[in-house]
Amino acid sequence: MNSTARCYFDHSATTPVDPRVIGAMEPFLHDGFGNPSSMYQEGVEAHQALEEAREKAAALFGARPGEVVFTASGTEADNLALRGAIPTPVTEPTHLITAAFEHPAILEVCRYLEKHGVSITFLSVGNDGFVDPQELRRAMRPNTKLVSIMAANNVVGTIQPVAELASVAHEHGALFHTDAVQAAGKLPIDIGRDGIDLLSFSAHKIHGPKGVGALIVRHGLELQPLILGGGQERGIRSGTENVAGIVGLGRAAEIARAEMAQDSVRLVSLRDQLIDGIEERIPNAYVIGHRFRRLPGHICLGISGLEGETVKLLLALNQAGIAVSTGSACSSHHAGEPSHVLLAMGFDAFRARGSVRITLGRFTTSAQVDYLLEVLPLAVRDLQPIASCAGRS
Secondary structure (H helix, E strand, O other), X not given: OOHHHOEEOEOOOOOOOOHHHHHHHHHHHOOOOOOXXXXXXXXXXXXXXXXXXXXXXXXOOOOOHHHEEEEOOHHHHHHHHHHHXXXXXXXXXXXXXXXXXXXXXXXXXXXXXXXXXXXXXXXXXXXXXXXXXXXXXXXXXXXXXXXXXXXEOOOOOEXXXXXXXXXXXXXXXXXXXXXXXXXXXXXOOOHHHHOOOEEEEEHHHOOOOOOOEEEEEOOOOOOOOOOOOOOOHHHOOOOOOOHHHHHHXXXXXXXXXXXXXXXXXXXXXXXXXXXXXXXXXXXXXXXOOXXXXXXXXXXXXXXXXXXXXXXHHHHHHHXXXXXXXXXXXXXXXXXOOOOHHHHHOOOOOOHHHOEEEEEOOOOOOHHHHHHHHHHHHHHHHHOOOOHHHOOOO
């Protein structure tokens, strides 16, 4: 199969840029090159484009335009949320709560803060892939300053009870942050309704360009900046703005908001078609995480007896023109190691190495799903199960 006919099933890693987004960006890669901080016409036009993008990004989350701070990535937005809300070194006992299966962009920042005097609680996760609000309530302390729980997990796709979790945080006087990189544009999120103080997202997960993201910062909340310089983004994130990228983010957010409902219905249908077909054709396959309370186009699978052969399975699918993942793309260089997400959900180390993530997007077709259902069972059949582990579930 040639490259133009490849079937892409790894939209949680990144998404193809929507042609409409490319069209919006192109003028700012040519004549619209002005620095938005400049006062002459080219700069004023660039600044206007930034503010229009800010309005579109805010609308996706029910936020005010002034609450949007543009960054270079979702990872930077996560760093700014946590390190900005809890500057180090801390001068008094300070506690932060997160979940054990968060993205490394959260977990690594928590480890950094821990080294600088912040006490961290890593909440356990149920084997269905959810954080329990009651466990959060039990973990709260008088000095808990921030709770950070992702809106939807990047590996298993489960959707977290964000509004409940935020309510618990606020009951105890703490701020609530959510990493919405996977959920943005796929789930209806309203920061006012859901009680979110800080929200991170990234353009390239919603059919926008790479290298641009944003942090929603609730009005009235002050953060310590990570990057100092010219005072852009209200002094919270200095540096000349990536105008073309931000315009792309804004257009991607606008499209996602307009088309979210119809995209979700279509993706749920394709997702369930895939799950039903896999369960029918591969009896030893099992869905990881809750069967239904997951992102519309997200499937995480285990295959009993083949957990140690996952990389071989992915390579076989790649040869057939199909792109899937073992989990987070950010952890691909640790492909042979157990997934921290699955370990947090109670999987043993052997099974935690063996997940297959299949994620669909705006341009996934029914024909591509049919092709995957044709090829995947054959690829599984060609792999020799490890005899001593066959039959594990």
